[in-house]
Amino acid sequence: MTLREVVRVVGAEVLTEDVDLDREVACAFGADLMSDVLALSRPGALLLTGLMQPQVVRTADMADMAAILLVRGKRPQRDTVALAQDIGMPLLWAKETMFTVAGRLYSAGLNGVELTR
């Protein structure tokens, strides 16, 4: 699924500039525990999280994730957006809760990360 479709399906806002909306996300992983993201996510995945700190961007970067979708309608800290912009990590924002956002994306055909262990 492309980021453009993600934006359309969940009515997301794009918070960073110059985002390539044709970029593909292979699958998605939702968590507020960054260590779980680091341990279990896959390269190229979309990260759904309700955390708003810059560590979210760092985590997604270290784990080679494709983009971040912030959920629950909370506004991220300014330095979070700045860091995402700086390293070129697309940052999206959705109003609804993690469960609802995940449900919409899953219904639209985006799969979760398959755990291998």
Next chain:
Amino acid sequence: MSSSPGSVDTRSLLQDSDLTKAQELVYELVVRQVMTTPVVSVQPDQTMHELGEKLRAAGIAGAPVVEQGELIGIVSMNDLINALERGSRDDPVRQWMTIDILTVREDDSVIEAVKAFASRPVGRIPVVSAQGSLVGIVTGGDITRGLVRALDLDHRSDEVSHYRASHIFQDISSHDTSLTLRYTVSPRDFSHSGEASAKVKRALQRLGGRPEAVRRVAVACYEAEMNLVIHTDAGGEVLVEVRPDRVSITTTDAGPGISDIESALEAGFSTAPDWIRDLGFGAGMGLENIRRCSDEFSLRSEVGSGTKLVAVVYLGQGNRLGRAPRS
């Protein structure tokens, strides 16, 4: 550790020093890219006086001598002055030209021209094609201008820095060459936490690491860095040693130390306060993640004196850092 023989200090090698870049470019550029063309040449039967007129008109200080399309010599302003001093302005160029000439090939690296200039006190060197015909001429000034132009062009080009870094170990010979990256991590500094790991990741990408291996190093390093931020009294140090086949991450701190290492290594065990958990860390997964990402792992700690963690990631077959793949 960083001062071991053969270790490379990244401050001098990886930062964008223009000198280093110029040195690199001297090898990368080929003579064709810096030479002057078309060439002003003279014929051997022209007089020295005619040569003088030609040099003055073109604003140059020497010219190759060509007879029936073939390069047979080179003649300079110096030869002209000598001829004029002797009153030989009507002598043919043939009589004053230098026959024993240096040439460079147009597809030679610029370093060949630099070497040629160093070998003899000449001001210009004719450039020939693979077939031996004269195609241009190169002076010290041409080389300087070519380098400045290339430096300028490559100023923002990641390609060149990638090229430089990806070959860093290639020409350095020792029994054990390594590259040491050292970062200081401050305690509770969440606005900068993760910066060291991000830089390590970029460095390994530039060194030509495969994404899968780079990701393992990045994740292990990030968790270890976060541990310094979260758990230490005074912060600590992240030291990453890069060898062609493996990357060692060592974090050290001066305390407080871990009282129960066995429990600390259990997934889910954590001593982190709630505010750390609110940041998405401190769930007792960090050490487990580091261990999972690394091929070798060790943790030593003493309460009151500090903790030392070492994690080693092997790059795997066919991937060598700092060495360009054979093409």
